[in-house]
Amino acid sequence: MIDLNDVALFVQVAKAGSFAEAARRIGMPSNTASRRIQQLEEQLGVRLLHRSTRKLTLTDAGEGLYARSVEQIEALADVTLELSEGSEVPVGKVRVAAPVDFFNWFQLEWVQSFLQAHPRVRLEFVLNDARADLVADGIDVAIRGGAVTGPTLIARRVGNNRAVLVASPSYLEARGAPSALEDLSAHDCIAVPSG
Secondary structure: OOOHHHHHHHHHHHHHOOHHHHHHHHOOOHHHHHHHHHHHHHHHOOOOEEEOOOOEEEOHHHHHHHHHHHHHHHHHHHHHHHHHHHOOOOOEEEEEEEOOOHHHHOOHHHHHHHHHHOOOEEEEEEEOOOOOOOOOOOOOEEOOOOOOOOOOOOOOOOOOOOOOOOOOHHHHHHHOOOOOHHHHHHOOOOOOOOO
């Protein structure tokens, strides 16, 4: 089986035009690089490089291998770089579940500021008043009011929302002001269900 590391090394040698330069770029002795390319040629059964004392050139087979592998090798290098940077730089999609009226009270400037600070993050808002199944719906963050219901959920309080009783002056004049909680049963009330 062909060692893909040797194919990646071949790509580096072809780009650099010399074993010494390619080896220097990847931190390997040039004689090791030369030996590994020679082994790759033996495994493939074709000559990939014309070697001379002054320069390297690709054979037809070498040009074919380079043309068909350079993009994939570079893409793999990019992916591994992104993954290694991923532990330091936030990157990817974050799905946020929130109530339908979320943007009525949450300032869009905060979202814009967050995205400017973290340009490789993409936010996807799922606005619904029903409680999301975080795992099944692929939700990373949920913003909800009330008690935490799942024992495996990690929750942080980010604010308080006080319930307040209000009435218009004309209503209070007509019906009187309640003096105790039990008095509300005799009044017309518009309530938002909790939970």
